[in-house]
Amino acid sequence: MTDLPARVLTDDELDLLELALGGAVAPSVLAATWPDAPADVRGPRGGPQRSKDSVGWGVVLTDAENTPLARLTVRPGDVPDAVDALKPMPPAIGPQWDAAVRRPAREVRAELEAGAGAGSPQALSLLVTEVPTREETDAAVRLAAGSDAVLLFVPAARRTPEPGTVGAPGLVRAVTGLAGTLAERTGARVSTVVVPWSGLGGVTLEEVAAAYGATRADTLAAHRSPATAAAVSGLAHVRDNAVAALYPPASAAEVARAASSGHRQGIVVFFTGLSGSGKSTVARALAAELEDDGLQTTVLDGDAVRHHLSKGLGFDRESRETNVERIGYVAALVAKHGGIAVAAPIAPFAAGRAKVRALAEEAGARFVLVHISTPLAVCEARDRKGFYARARAGEIAEFTGISSPYEEPEDADLVIDTSVVSIDAAVSAVRTHIIAAG
Ligand SMILES: Nc1ncnc2c1ncn2[C@@H]1O[C@H](COP(=O)(O)OS(=O)(=O)O)[C@@H](OP(=O)(O)O)[C@H]1O
Numbered sequence: 001m002t003d004l005p006a007r008v009l010t011d012d013e014l015d016l017l018e019l020a021l022g023g024a025v026a027p028s029v030l031a032a033t034w035p036d037a038p039a040d041v042r043g044p045r046g047g048p049q050r051s052k053d054s055v056g057w058g059v060v061l062t063d064a065e066n067t068p069l070a071r072l073t074v075r076p077g078d079v080p081d082a083v084d085a086l087k088p089m090p091p092a093i094g095p096q097w098d099a100a101v102r103r104p105a106r107e108v109r110a111e112l113e114a115g116a117g118a119g120s121p122q123a124l125s126l127l128v129t130e131v132p133t134r135e136e137t138d139a140a141v142r143l144a145a146g147s148d149a150v151l152l153f154v155p156a157a158r159r160t161p162e163p164g165t166v167g168a169p170g171l172v173r174a175v176t177g178l179a180g181t182l183a184e185r186t187g188a189r190v191s192t193v194v195v196p197w198s199g200l201g202g203v204t205l206e207e208v209a210a211a212y213g214a215t216r217a218d219t220l221a222a223h224r225s226p227a228t229a230a231a232v233s234g235l236a237h238v239r240d241n242a243v244a245a246l247y248p249p250a251s252a253a254e255v256a257r258a259a260s261s262g263h264r265q266g267i268v269v270f271f272t273g274l275s276g277s278g279k280s281t282v283a284r285a286l287a288a289e290l291e292d293d294g295l296q297t298t299v300l301d302g303d304a305v306r307h308h309l310s311k312g313l314g315f316d317r318e319s320r321e322t323n324v325e326r327i328g329y330v331a332a333l334v335a336k337h338g339g340i341a342v343a344a345p346i347a348p349f350a351a352g353r354a355k356v357r358a359l360a361e362e363a364g365a366r367f368v369l370v371h372i373s374t375p376l377a378v379c380e381a382r383d384r385k386g387f388y389a390r391a392r393a394g395e396i397a398e399f400t401g402i403s404s405p406y407e408e409p410e411d412a413d414l415v416i417d418t419s420v421v422s423i424d425a426a427v428s429a430v431r432t433h434i435i436a437a438g
Pocket residue numbers: 065274275276280302303306315319320321323324344345346347348385387396397398399400404
């Protein structure tokens with residue numbers, strides 16, 4: 001595996017990888033989106049194309065943290081391509097990550113076939129992209145007529161949704177309500193299925209739905225009438241109209257302006273801890289929760305920062321301090337404008353962390369230091385990236401905890417050991433702290 005080239009996937013490509021691992025799309029669909037993939041798998045418009053005499057090739061697919069998630073093997077001739085999982089996909093929290101709804105296509109298909117008895121199952125897949133109105137609930141009941149089973153597909157991209165739109169967590173909660181109503185009114189077996197769906201890869205909903213076992217597919221929002229669509233888009237004006245009814249025009253303009261421009265104090269949430277301690281996992285899950293609360297959150301993750309802001313910097317003490325100070329500078333800028341910055345570098349030195357605290361406070365922001373204190377032995381046993389083994393073997397110099405120091409913070413607001421605290425509990429502790437402190 002180690003001699004294969006590696007490819008860091010974007011969030012959209014991770015969605016496609018998850019679909020491929022679950023059997024919803026062919027493995028080669030992944031490579032078909034890469035402009036630099038070997039020519040023998042790309043047709044004139046990037047579509048798959050085979051050449052009999054090619055020798056095939058392989059690539060290790062990683063996330064932005066360089067965790068090896070899967071191996072893609074594109075084979076010559078008529079041998080099918082393969083995608084094999086190496087590590088579980090990065091975990092996160094929220095109802096869209098619940099294993100009961102985020103299920104591989106092959107498992108859902110097998111369950112539909114098993115439940116159908118001898119006859120061929122009539123299974124409708126309904127893609128729900130918007131929170132269903134009453135009108136769409138009625139449309140769903142009509143569309144489900146004659147189906148043995150209904151799969152309510154909730155598209156859930158890893159990419160951050162457009163501001164002001166209901167994201168995947170809200171959609172899953174709304175669709176769970178729709179599933180109950182539909183089961184009651186139609187008698188069909190109704191399941192909510194979260195589909196990693198970024199729109200990448202040129203696959204259609206019908207193709208993906210068929211892989212999940214559906215015999216028919218439809219999009220619920222297509223059944224929204226123009227009158228309902230107009231009423232929904234007019235909701236944003238309801239508050240403005242209420243203000244206008246209460247105040248004379250000059251006062252109403254001031255009240256509306258104050259309501260929309262209310263400045264809140266920004267926050268820098270700064271995670272520190274050993275590699276593999278759980279900083280990124282908790283930081284990302286926290287950011288997703290805060291976004292879901294309607295709070296604009298910017299994540300400055302250790303590895304991602306090193307790909308961009310700190311590209312080229314090493315791991316000697318001076319480089320690490322420069323890296324941490326750059327993170328602090330950007331985080332303080334975000335917070336100065338009322339945003340929440342969530343940073344998750346190792347930040348092993350007290351002096352660097354103190355500098356970030358000073359930058360945040362100078363910007364008028366609150367600084368929350370979270371020490372992820374997971375013991376070295378646990379981090380080393382996790383070794384998702386294989387770095388500890390390489391550091392022990394002397395292949396990586398100055399590795400934190402092995403051959404480079406980590407100065408334990410004495411000024412942390414929260415200390416969380418993820419070997420005994422779950423991801424959910426860790427997120428909830430930080431969120432509670434932020435809310436309690438106003
Ligand atoms: N020598 C050495 N020591 C520590 N870590 C190393 C090293 N070389 C590479 N890596 C990978 O880089 C990630 C840490 O980068 P950071 O920017 O967070 O480090 S620091 O704050 O500047 O100390 C860290 O990622 P995380 O595991 O997410 O912490 C490692 O994957």
